[in-house]
Amino acid sequence: MELWFTEKHTEHVKLSIQVDEQLYSSQSEFQRIDIFSSKEFGKFLTLDGYMMLTEKDEFIYHEMIVHVPMAVHPCVKKALVIGGGDGGTVRELVRYLEIEHIDVVEIDEEVVEACRRYLPQTACGFADERVHIYYDDGLKFVRKFVEEYDLILVDSTDPFGPGEGLFTKEFYGNCYKALRADGIMVNQHESPFYPNDATAMQRAHKRIVESFPISKVYQAHIPTYPSGHWLFGFASKKYHPLDGQDVARWKARGIKTRYYNEQLHKGAFALPNYVEELLEKVEGA
Numbered sequence: 001m002e003l004w005f006t007e008k009h010t011e012h013v014k015l016s017i018q019v020d021e022q023l024y025s026s027q028s029e030f031q032r033i034d035i036f037s038s039k040e041f042g043k044f045l046t047l048d049g050y051m052m053l054t055e056k057d058e059f060i061y062h063e064m065i066v067h068v069p070m071a072v073h074p075c076v077k078k079a080l081v082i083g084g085g086d087g088g089t090v091r092e093l094v095r096y097l098e099i100e101h102i103d104v105v106e107i108d109e110e111v112v113e114a115c116r117r118y119l120p121q122t123a124c125g126f127a128d129e130r131v132h133i134y135y136d137d138g139l140k141f142v143r144k145f146v147e148e149y150d151l152i153l154v155d156s157t158d159p160f161g162p163g164e165g166l167f168t169k170e171f172y173g174n175c176y177k178a179l180r181a182d183g184i185m186v187n188q189h190e191s192p193f194y195p196n197d198a199t200a201m202q203r204a205h206k207r208i209v210e211s212f213p214i215s216k217v218y219q220a221h222i223p224t225y226p227s228g229h230w231l232f233g234f235a236s237k238k239y240h241p242l243d244g245q246d247v248a249r250w251k252a253r254g255i256k257t258r259y260y261n262e263q264l265h266k267g268a269f270a271l272p273n274y275v276e277e278l279l280e281k282v283e284g285a
């Protein structure tokens with residue numbers, strides 16, 4: 001008998017991955033958590049039936065959410081990760097020795113516990129002594145801070161369910177307030193391809209543009225996300241993501257990556273015309 005995980009990407013499109021075994025399944029206070037093993041993608045985590053990460057392609061998402069801003073900001077000392085309960089974003093952040101303190105605010109402790117047990121490849125970052133985990137709603141948590149962080153990474157689920165508040169104008173305004181005078185925020189910005197995802201992406205973009213003086217979008221190819229074409233938002237108080245990229249400083253750290261490199265950093269901000277048009281439509285609106 002064959003066992004398949006299927007995620008509906010639109011009313012008429014589904015992605016299916018053959019499953020070897022269901023390793024974990026639980027209904028937490030916030031969402032349904034499942035972890036499967038598979039031949040093609042290794043172990044993978046889904047929340048409420050939506051793909052969060054697979055062992056095979058998570059490096060793309062996690063490298064791109066972390067190394068792009070880290071190659072721009074000259075000195076991140078204190079960082080905040082909002083969501084990110086699988087640990088992949090933190091794993092990439094702890095590779096930077098200059099970072100002194102990393103706060104993680106994750107709404108669902110069960111995600112962290114399940115990932116610690118079944119996905120050590122990503123959860124290993126949590127073991128670093130600079131990492132402090134708070135179990136709280138990111139929307140509430142970030143309200144408390146003024147000029148506290150150099151970098152905020154919004155590694156959230158999609159704009160419905162527990163992640164909904166992390167796409168609001170209030171949230172982005174509070175992230176702005178919580179960042180120091182040269183702070184950067186990067187968020188997972190959804191996909192431009194299917195109309196429902198594109199609408200969510202435009203809504204988020206409009207709100208970020210209204211909150212930050214510099215707001216650019218970059219892309220990556222993530223095979224297991226809807227359409228495989230994914231965007232990130234780079235919002236900043238001071239540094240431009242291309243003019244501010246310091247290749248020599250980044251290379252001097254000797255961080256080995258599988259996806260990110262300094263050429264790709266530049267190329268990732270060169271967007272297809274249809275994506276530029278979607279963004280422009282809401283930038284002036």
Ligand code: SAM
Nearest residue numbers: 052083084085106107108137138156157162163
């Ligand atoms: N890379 C993933 C993606 O885009 O598919 C995101 C992965 S990470 C597992 C997302 C995390 O955000 C989840 O663990 C979820 O519990 C957390 N989350 C959702 N809403 C949240 C909120 N309001 N505050 C803090 N964490 C939240």
